[in-house]
Amino acid sequence: MKVNGEGLLKFLSSLKLTVGLLLIISAICLIGTLFPQMSGGSRIAALLGPYDIFHSIWFMAAGFLLCANLIMCMSRRLKLKRRSILMLLLHAGILLVIAGYALGALGLDGIMEIPEGETVSGVRLRDGSSAELGFSVKCERFSVDYYENGMPREYVSDLAFLKDGGVAGRAQVRVNHPADMGGFSFYQQSFRLNLSALLSVSDGQSKTAVRVSEGDIIPLSAAGDRARVVKIWHDLMHAGPAVKLMIEGVQGERLLWVFQNIEELKNSSPDLFEKMPGFDPSSVKPYTFACEGIHHTFITGIGVRRDPGMPLAGAGGAIFLVSLLLVYLIPRSGSSSAPQTSQAVTPRTAPKKGTARSVRVKAKAKRAAP
Amino acid sequence: MTSGTIIGIVTFVYLGAFSISIVGRILGKDSLDRPSFYAAVGGFVLHTAGILLRWRESYSLGIGHVPLSNFYESLVFFSWATVLMTLFGIREEARNRVLSFVTPAAALVLGYASFSPAIDSGIQPLIPALKSNWLAIHVITCFFGYASFAVASVFGIFLLRNGGSQGVHPWAEMFYRCVMIGFVFFTVGILTGSVWAQVAWGRYWGWDPKETWALITWFIYAAVLHEKLRSGGVTKRVVVFSLIGLLSVLFTYFGVNYLPGLHSYL
Numbered sequence: 235m236k237v238n239g240e241g242l243l244k245f246l247s248s249l250k251l252t253v254g255l256l257l258i259i260s261a262i263c264l265i266g267t268l269f270p271q272m273s274g275g276s277r278i279a280a281l282l283g284p285y286d287i288f289h290s291i292w293f294m295a296a297g298f299l300l301c302a303n304l305i306m307c308m309s310r311r312l313k314l315k316r317r318s319i320l321m322l323l324l325h326a327g328i329l330l331v332i333a334g335y336a337l338g339a340l341g342l343d344g345i346m347e348i349p350e351g352e353t354v355s356g357v358r359l360r361d362g363s364s365a366e367l368g369f370s371v372k373c374e375r376f377s378v379d380y381y382e383n384g385m386p387r388e389y390v391s392d393l394a395f396l397k398d399g400g401v402a403g404r405a406q407v408r409v410n411h412p413a414d415m416g417g418f419s420f421y422q423q424s425f426r427l428n429l430s431a432l433l434s435v436s437d438g439q440s441k442t443a444v445r446v447s448e449g450d451i452i453p454l455s456a457a458g459d460r461a462r463v464v465k466i467w468h469d470l471m472h473a474g475p476a477v478k479l480m481i482e483g484v485q486g487e488r489l490l491w492v493f494q495n496i497e498e499l500k501n502s503s504p505d506l507f508e509k510m511p512g513f514d515p516s517s518v519k520p521y522t523f524a525c526e527g528i529h530h531t532f533i534t535g536i537g538v539r540r541d542p543g544m545p546l547a548g549a550g551g552a553i554f555l556v557s558l559l560l561v562y563l564i565p566r567s568g569s570s571s572a573p574q575t576s577q578a579v580t581p582r583t584a585p586k587k588g589t590a591r592s593v594r595v596k597a598k599a600k601r602a603a604p
Numbered sequence: 605m606t607s608g609t610i611i612g613i614v615t616f617v618y619l620g621a622f623s624i625s626i627v628g629r630i631l632g633k634d635s636l637d638r639p640s641f642y643a644a645v646g647g648f649v650l651h652t653a654g655i656l657l658r659w660r661e662s663y664s665l666g667i668g669h670v671p672l673s674n675f676y677e678s679l680v681f682f683s684w685a686t687v688l689m690t691l692f693g694i695r696e697e698a699r700n701r702v703l704s705f706v707t708p709a710a711a712l713v714l715g716y717a718s719f720s721p722a723i724d725s726g727i728q729p730l731i732p733a734l735k736s737n738w739l740a741i742h743v744i745t746c747f748f749g750y751a752s753f754a755v756a757s758v759f760g761i762f763l764l765r766n767g768g769s770q771g772v773h774p775w776a777e778m779f780y781r782c783v784m785i786g787f788v789f790f791t792v793g794i795l796t797g798s799v800w801a802q803v804a805w806g807r808y809w810g811w812d813p814k815e816t817w818a819l820i821t822w823f824i825y826a827a828v829l830h831e832k833l834r835s836g837g838v839t840k841r842v843v844v845f846s847l848i849g850l851l852s853v854l855f856t857y858f859g860v861n862y863l864p865g866l867h868s869y870l
Contacts, residue, residue: 249834256827260820260852267813267860288811335809343807381667381729388732409732410804421806422732539806547808551795558791562784 247306255300262293297332304329324557330550337543342418346536348373349428353396357538367538369397369416374404376425376532389422391534407536417540424535429466431477432526433492443526446477454521459483461490461523468528473499475528481518488518494525607658608725610650611680612718617647618687618711625704637700644703647710648687655684658727667729672743675861676725679717681743682857683710685751693785694755698778705758738800746793746818750853752786753825757850760843776838783846787825794818817856824849 245251266287281291304325311322344357344364348371355370375392388408395403395415405413405420412421434443437455444452452461462480470476475494480487491513493499499513500506507514516522621643628636658671658680671677690699690706717723730739759779766773797818802808809815828845832838 249830252830253827253834256823256830260823260827263816263820263823266811267816271811383729385729386731387729388735410736412803412806419806421804423805537806541807544802544808548799551798555791555795558788562788 243306246302247310248303249307251299251303252307255296255303259293259296259300262287262290262296266293301329301332318561320557320561324554324561327550327552327554327557330553331547332550334543334545334547334550337546338541339543341539341541341543343539343541344537345423346371346538347426347533348391348393348536350376350532350534367416367418369395369402371420371536372396373534373536376534378425378532389425389534391422391425391536393420393536419539421537421539422534423537426533426535428531428533429468430529430531431463431466431475432529433463433477434524434526435461436522436524438520438522445529454481454483456483456520459521464489466528468530475525477525479523481521485518488512490515490518490523492523492525494527496524607654607661608718610654610657611714614647614651614654615711615714615718617643617650618707618714621647622704622707622711625700625707629704641700641703644687644707645691647707648684648691651680651684651687655680662727665727667727669730670740671727672740673730673734674724674728676717676723678743678747678857679713679723682747682750683713683717685747686710686754689748689751689755689782693752693782694778695774698759698775701762702755702758705761706755709754733804736800736804738796738803742793742796742800745789745796749786749788749790749793750857752782752789753821753846753850753853756782756786756846760846763838763843764840773838779838779843779846780832783825783828787822787829790818790822790825794822814856814860817852817860821849821852821856824852 265284269284269287271286271288281289283290287293308322308325311318342357342359342365344359346354346357348354350373353370353372356364356366358364372394373391374394375390377388377390378386379388379390381387391407393405393407393413394401395405403415405415407413407420407422409422412419414420428447430445430447432443432445433452434441435452435454436442440455446452446463446466448463448466450463452463454460460482462482464478464480466478467476470491470493473493473495477492479490479492481490489512491510492515493513496513496515503509507517511517515524621640624636624643625640628634628640655671658677659668662668662671672681686706687710690702694702718725756779759775759782762775763773763779766775797815798808801810801815824845828842828849831845832842835842
């Protein structure tokens, strides 16, 4: 038993394990880039399958083993007489980065989609659930600025943070220029155009007008009838603004394209409704639809994040970098060149000092083998 | 003369340097080593001038930025960094041999950049995501890393071809130093990239394909360093790992563009 325990310890602190784990983790990462990564699937599939590989048990197990390997190697080296403080620091830096990254799981990472002029208080998280911040965010203005050649120059959201009925703060958020509020950071992440249409529906007796967006459902006067807004266009087939409706009811389902300029279209081709019955705004009895106008607003996508592990990971990265630069770029006194440094790390290779820089390639016969 | 014309000429100067060294090799004349080297230096000077001129041109267009913002510019910089490493980072006795690998490779990369219809060599303004002071430091350190790894692979190939020889080999040390310099630069590149990602997207690491492949490359070169430590020298296995590392570099640079991600502009 004791021998086995020692054997395990030796294995855990071996460079063989280090090299093996580095290659295994690389292979897991490679698989991760071949499959589309998505969160929010089933728990088991996420744990075992390739679609959420960076949260899979394979990745985590390899990560745990790597940490164990790091800790064992460091503790073994601590006992050595000729130890390199820098090498210890360097590997401690990696441990800090991993610990900081793991701590990030306790943070928050989501998006707020705020229509221009409106206020939102919930954050949609990456797994599809939502969270409250304890205050709400209003997008007072959103703008996109373009270069002469049509490429985007800047996306800007002017935000106001509202708490207890008052404005707790204001900030302008651009790409590469986030804002901080209440322990959260706010980033310009995306934007989209939101088209809305003013539709009027008459059933021969009364006429109602509603402002609708894509996906909205308009109840119609007869019981069970309703119109779903499928799509809104600024300009459909050069015929101007249009709304595509799906009329659902007792008569079944009918698609309808409602053009704002239907009178002109009808005048320029009188047989339009014969050729395209779906363009006739009165084709579903008893209703007559009309598009009174199209209006567009922006919806800004503001990334909201809080990462309690970030300072730790940042410190780890800084420690790693500084030690790496010191280890490799500053020549050590008493030794001629950088490769000597490596021997301080592996006491096991010390007896082989003479061959440390040699090219030891196995016999040619082995290379010739297929 | 525009920077594009200059870069086009540089392609042929590097090809010329390569041809001279090949002729010298075939005729067995060492006397052609010098002319080949000078041709490469001439190409490099012109290459540098081309990059600086492009920088200036962007300012005269009113959209001034460091020329590291699209695929064309990154190819031009990658080949520049690799030639720089070879000309000024390698001792004289190995330099010409490495140059006879690097000059044709640089010419190929520049030729691809200049003449491929798929690559837009125009100067474009910066999209919002790239408007950051982190752009230059991130791209420069990553590409110096790539360049060092590429030169390391040349030494690796030399070592494999001379596999039979036992004992201390100066190429093994050069190989190891190139891997290490590359590792340091690439580490700085990844760290500056994650600081930038933190600033721009609030997430220092997001498992975007380019990020993931950079990490794969970093892990493979970490494996190279640890395998060398384990076996006590630059063994065949160490060299093979580093060549796999170069494949990973190439995929990080080119292959990832075929996967969707945040780095699709470079």
